[in-house]
Amino acid sequence: MKPPSSRMEQSAPSFFSGLAVRIEAMRQAGDVIRLDEGSPDLPPAPPIIAALINSASASNTHSYQTHRGPKDLRAAWVGMYQRVHNVTLDPDSEVLPLLGTKEGIFHLSLAYLDPGDVALIPDPGYITYSRGAAFAGGRPYFMPLLQERTYLPDLDAIPADVVRKAKLLWLNYPNNPTASVAPLEFFEKAVVFARKNDLLLCHDAAYSQVTYHGYHAASILEIPGAKEVAVEFNSLSKTYNMAGWRLGALVGNPQVVRTLFMLKTNADSSHFLPILQAATEAMTGDQAWITERNQVYQQRRDLVIHTLHGLGLMAAVPQASLYVWCPVPTGLTSEDFTNLVLDQAYVSLTPGTVFGDHGEGYVRISLTAPTERLALAMQRISSLSFIKK
Ligand SMILES: Cc1ncc(COP(=O)(O)O)c(C=O)c1O
Numbered sequence: 001m002k003p004p005s006s007r008m009e010q011s012a013p014s015f016f017s018g019l020a021v022r023i024e025a026m027r028q029a030g031d032v033i034r035l036d037e038g039s040p041d042l043p044p045a046p047p048i049i050a051a052l053i054n055s056a057s058a059s060n061t062h063s064y065q066t067h068r069g070p071k072d073l074r075a076a077w078v079g080m081y082q083r084v085h086n087v088t089l090d091p092d093s094e095v096l097p098l099l100g101t102k103e104g105i106f107h108l109s110l111a112y113l114d115p116g117d118v119a120l121i122p123d124p125g126y127i128t129y130s131r132g133a134a135f136a137g138g139r140p141y142f143m144p145l146l147q148e149r150t151y152l153p154d155l156d157a158i159p160a161d162v163v164r165k166a167k168l169l170w171l172n173y174p175n176n177p178t179a180s181v182a183p184l185e186f187f188e189k190a191v192v193f194a195r196k197n198d199l200l201l202c203h204d205a206a207y208s209q210v211t212y213h214g215y216h217a218a219s220i221l222e223i224p225g226a227k228e229v230a231v232e233f234n235s236l237s238k239t240y241n242m243a244g245w246r247l248g249a250l251v252g253n254p255q256v257v258r259t260l261f262m263l264k265t266n267a268d269s270s271h272f273l274p275i276l277q278a279a280t281e282a283m284t285g286d287q288a289w290i291t292e293r294n295q296v297y298q299q300r301r302d303l304v305i306h307t308l309h310g311l312g313l314m315a316a317v318p319q320a321s322l323y324v325w326c327p328v329p330t331g332l333t334s335e336d337f338t339n340l341v342l343d344q345a346y347v348s349l350t351p352g353t354v355f356g357d358h359g360e361g362y363v364r365i366s367l368t369a370p371t372e373r374l375a376l377a378m379q380r381i382s383s384l385s386f387i388k389k
Contacts, residue, residue, distance in 0.1 A: 010134035014127070015354045023348060029082050032342075033377040035366045036350040037324045038176065040241040042296065044282060045289045049239065051281035052105035055274035061215040065270040067261055069097040073276050076283035077234065077249050083287075084209065085219040093254040094227070096261050097276065099268060101206060101233040101248035104260060106132040108231075108250070109168070111263045112200060113138030118166040122153055124177050124355030124362075126204065129170045141166065144358045147316075151180035155193045163197050172204040174320035177355045177364040181215065181319050187223050200256060201230040202336055209239040209290060211320040212298045231256045238322060239290065240282040247271070247279050297322065300367040300374050311387050315365075324365040325352070331388055334360055345380035 016037060023032050043049070055061050068074065074091035080085045089095055098104035102132075109132030113119060119133040123142035130140040141162050143153035151173075171190060173182035194201035203220035211217050220230050231252035237243035250260055301317070304324050308315045315326040328337035334351035341347050341363075350366070352359025369377065381387070 007135055007137075010131065013244070015350070019348065022342075026342075026346065030291045030346050032346045032348055033369060033373050033380075034348045035369055035377055036348045036364075037368065038238070038366050039243050039368055041370055042241050042293060042320070042366050044241045044245075044278075047280045047285050047287070048242070048278050050272050052278035055277040056272075061273040061277070063273075065273055065276065066093075067096075067264050067268075067270050069270065069276050070273070070280070073097060073280045076280045077251060080234075080283045081219065081251065083222070085222050087219055087221040089221075089251055090254070094251055094257055096250045096257045096264075098248040098250060098264075098272065099231075099271060100237065100246040101160075101204065101250075102128050103234040103268075104233055104248060104250050105129060105202075105204065106135070107263050107267060108202060108256075108260055109133050109136045109138060111259050112136075112167055116165070117168075118162055119151075119168040119170065120158065120162075120166050120199070121168075121170050122172060122175075123357060124352055124359035126172060126176050126206075127355065129204075133168075133321070138167075142356060142358075145175070145178055145180070146358065151175055151178040152182060152186050155190065163199075165221060166197070166199055169194055169199045170204065170205070171201065171220070174207040174318075176207065176321060177323055177350070177352065177359065177362075178325045179316070179318035179321040179323045180325075181217060184218050184222070187218060187226075189221050191220070191223045191226045191229060195225075199229065200253075200262075201226075201376060203230060203232045205232050206235040207238055207321040208234070210294060210322055212294060213319065214302065215319040217320050218365070227252050227254075229253070236279055236282060240279075241293065242279070242282065245275055245279070247275065259287060296371065297367050300369075300371055303371070303375060304365055304367065307382055318331060322367050324367070326361055326363050326365055327361060334363055338363055340386060341381060341384065344376070344384055344386075346375045347380055 074095040077095045078089045078091045105128045113136035115137030117138045121129045121140045135141045147153040182206050208217045235248040315324050335355050338349050338351040350364040352362035
């Protein structure tokens with residue numbers, strides 16, 4: 001057999017798959033608490049599950065579906081954008097369902113990047129932006145997200161020759177992993193920058209409805225004229241606790257929506273209708289439970305922040321997202337700290353460097369463990385002798 005394509009050389013196994021093996025082995029010796037992944041532990045609201053069961057019980061819901069999905073599903077996305085963002089979308093040309101936004105993010109790079117094209121990517125950032133670029137033969141240019149700039153990239157600092165070769169600009173707010181948020185003025189600036197430099201602005205809004213104290217996380221499409229240069233990835237994974245269901249959408253610029261649609265007609269065969277119908281129920285049904293769910297995350301956030309600050313680890317208090325971005329004790333690297341906490345406290349965190357070089361000096365702590373488990377994890381971390389109190 002001949003070897004796989006050279007493209008596969010870009011493909012390192014994900015950090016989390018390696019970690020899962022390590023944790024499995026450790027579980028022989030003790031109870032490991034995982035605060036590394038961002039996978040919601042709470043279920044979706046009961047009507048969503050009922051919709052899935054009802055639909056799956058019918059005899060006529062088991063065939064292939066069209067790539068655009070049922071009209072009422074797209075109408076549900078349109079309704080959600082109107083309700084949450086006051087943004088009007090056309091259900092036929094500006095909404096494309098995805099098998100989770102990860103799929104769409106990866107495929108968008110394949111659809112837009114030729115070998116040598118540049119994608120402007122936040123560092124630290126969600127890894128699929130750079131993996132997609134690498135698979136397409138494109139070149140990532142990493143834009144540092146620094147604490148002193150409140151984790152917003154300095155678009156004006158990108159060298160002119162890099163901008164000339166760039167096709168895609170990736171942004172993600174509320175941000176993974178830094179848990180930072182972007183003011184509307186930054187989005188305005190990004191839209192102007194994309195228009196001036198002929199870029200496609202891709203905003204990943206995976207955490208747009210995991211917010212605290214009534215904070216409103218804006219859609220990039222709230223900026224007047226954004227649709228001319230921008231698309232947004234909207235995920236149901238975190239908003240509706242539906243991570244395993246694999247559902248998201250690309251919304252915005254109709255030309256880009258059509259292009260990704262063309263690619264997907266070659267790569268997949270849409271989704272299972274009962275899942276699409278349950279997603280429609282999620283977006284059109286009672287939304288009050290999301291506020292209650294966010295209050296649970298907020299209590300967890302406060303518990304984690306209280307512990308960390310008590311240990312002298314001065315993490316910023318997030319207004320949104322599922323994470324706390326925590327500086328590591330002086331003298332340790334992100335990886336050192338993560339390893340020590342895992343080995344000594346049996347608590348698993350994600351080293352910031354998993355998300356890029358500028359993640360050094362931080363760990364990401366996820367709030368997606370049951371509150372009592374999170375409290376136990378904080379107790380264990382507090383008792384570690386190597387952390388100066
Ligand atoms: C920033 C960001 N974008 C996209 C995704 C992928 O989400 P989905 O479940 O919709 O594929 C994640 C998942 O953790 C994420 O953190």
